[in-house]
Amino acid sequence: MSARNPGTKLDLDWISRVRVNTQAVLKRAQHIQGLKLPKNQWQAAWLLKAVTLIDLTTLAGDDTFSNVHRLCMKAVQPVQRDLLRKLDMQDKGVTTAAVCVYPSRVTDAVKALKAANSSLPVASVATGFPAGQTPLETRLQEVRIAVTHGATEIDIVVNRMLAITGQWEAVYDEIRQFREACGDAHMKTILAVGELGSFTNVYRASMVAMMAGSDFIKTSTGKEAVNATYPVAIVMVRAIRDYFMCTGHKVGFKPAGGIRTAQESLVWLTLIREELGNDWLCPGLFRLGASSLLADIERQIYHQVTGQYAAYHDLPMA
Numbered sequence: 001m002s003a004r005n006p007g008t009k010l011d012l013d014w015i016s017r018v019r020v021n022t023q024a025v026l027k028r029a030q031h032i033q034g035l036k037l038p039k040n041q042w043q044a045a046w047l048l049k050a051v052t053l054i055d056l057t058t059l060a061g062d063d064t065f066s067n068v069h070r071l072c073m074k075a076v077q078p079v080q081r082d083l084l085r086k087l088d089m090q091d092k093g094v095t096t097a098a099v100c101v102y103p104s105r106v107t108d109a110v111k112a113l114k115a116a117n118s119s120l121p122v123a124s125v126a127t128g129f130p131a132g133q134t135p136l137e138t139r140l141q142e143v144r145i146a147v148t149h150g151a152t153e154i155d156i157v158v159n160r161m162l163a164i165t166g167q168w169e170a171v172y173d174e175i176r177q178f179r180e181a182c183g184d185a186h187m188k189t190i191l192a193v194g195e196l197g198s199f200t201n202v203y204r205a206s207m208v209a210m211m212a213g214s215d216f217i218k219t220s221t222g223k224e225a226v227n228a229t230y231p232v233a234i235v236m237v238r239a240i241r242d243y244f245m246c247t248g249h250k251v252g253f254k255p256a257g258g259i260r261t262a263q264e265s266l267v268w269l270t271l272i273r274e275e276l277g278n279d280w281l282c283p284g285l286f287r288l289g290a291s292s293l294l295a296d297i298e299r300q301i302y303h304q305v306t307g308q309y310a311a312y313h314d315l316p317m318a
Contacts, residue, residue, distance in 0.1 A: 001215070003249075007210075007211055007212050010172045018204055020199040020202075025199055025235055026231055029229075029230040029233075032274060043266070044087060046266055049281070050265040050266070051078050052096065053097050053282075053286055054293060054294055055097055055100045055254070056075045057289055058100075058105075058291060059129075072112035074096075074294070075096040075098075075120055078298070080298070083298075083305050086305045095118070097121070097287055098122065098123045100153075101124060106146050110122055121152045121153050122151050123153035124151035125157075126156055127142060127157050129155070129157050129221060130221035130224075136177070143178055154186070155218060156178045156187060157190045158174075158175070159171060175189060175213065176212045179213035179214070186215040189214040190219075190220065191205045191218065191236075192221055193226070193227075194225055194226030194227060203235050203236075206236045206240070216251065216254050216287065217239075217251060217252075219233065219256055220255075222256050223257075224257065227257025227258040228258055233253070233255055233271055237275045240252075240253055240276065253285070254287040254288070254289055257289065259289070260290070262300040265288060272286050
């Protein structure tokens with residue numbers, strides 16, 4: 001993980017001046033999607049790269065110790081050993097970037113990973129995920145509890161009511177309090193882009209979140225009607241680039257929600273490489289939030305190695 005973002009003072013003049021050119025964003029996103037993707041052995045290498053960037057996630061109402069334990073074991077060994085052996089990658093320590101769970105399941109994840117002798121980070125959603133509509137003190141306490149239980153990464157949700165109504169100082173103040181509650185844990189701020197109303201609001205929310213000390217900005221909770229899309233990603237990563245140019249500090253990016261296929265993961269890696277450069281293609285600065293993506297990536301790697309497609313029941317479940 002990259003060094004923590006110290007944040008900066010809120011620059012309301014900058015925020016108020018922002019206007020995003022919608023047509024230019026859509027055109028750029030279309031161009032990214034039209035770029036050629038890696039093929040053959042290069043595709044296998046890129047897919048393994050994508051695996052190492054996944055926050056393997058379970059956020060279901062019926063989560064139990066057993067399925068969190070299974071998730072953790074899959075995160076530690078995300079691709080079958082025999083497939084890695086045929087790619088000469090068996091000794092490269094291929095794991096996902098982290099596991100992500102609800103605060104009440106953090107202890108389960110920490111226990112499972114410790115038993116597996118793994119130092120994989122545990123991320124926890126918090127702050128009234130996904131709606132963020134609980135009282136501020138409750139949201140802050142949820143962050144503190146998750147950190148106390150062993151979470152080293154916290155995915156908070158921005159207050160959409162404040163963002164939609166343009167109360168950016170209040171948004172900033174809340175995120176600063178979450179930053180303090182996180183302590184040494186890295187903080188990812190979920191913008192819930194599908195509920196912000198415009199690309200301009202997405203840019204403003206991105207910039208305010210970074211000024212408030214977010215280590216990552218994240219598209220979605222995965223529970224909204226619209227989640228991670230390429231146009232929204234263009235807006236967010238341009239904000240990340242602008243923030244870096246002004247402060248010298250690199251903030252990470254995490255698309256989440258609806259990313260299910262290996263092909264999509266390759267487009268996301270291409271987008272980051274094109275917009276931010278290879279420096280961002282590491283777990284410290286780029287994550288893919290997903291629950292079902294890994295299964296399709298492993299299936300595609302199986303095809304690369306064997307020339308045949310595996311049935312989903314042939315591969316270990318996440």
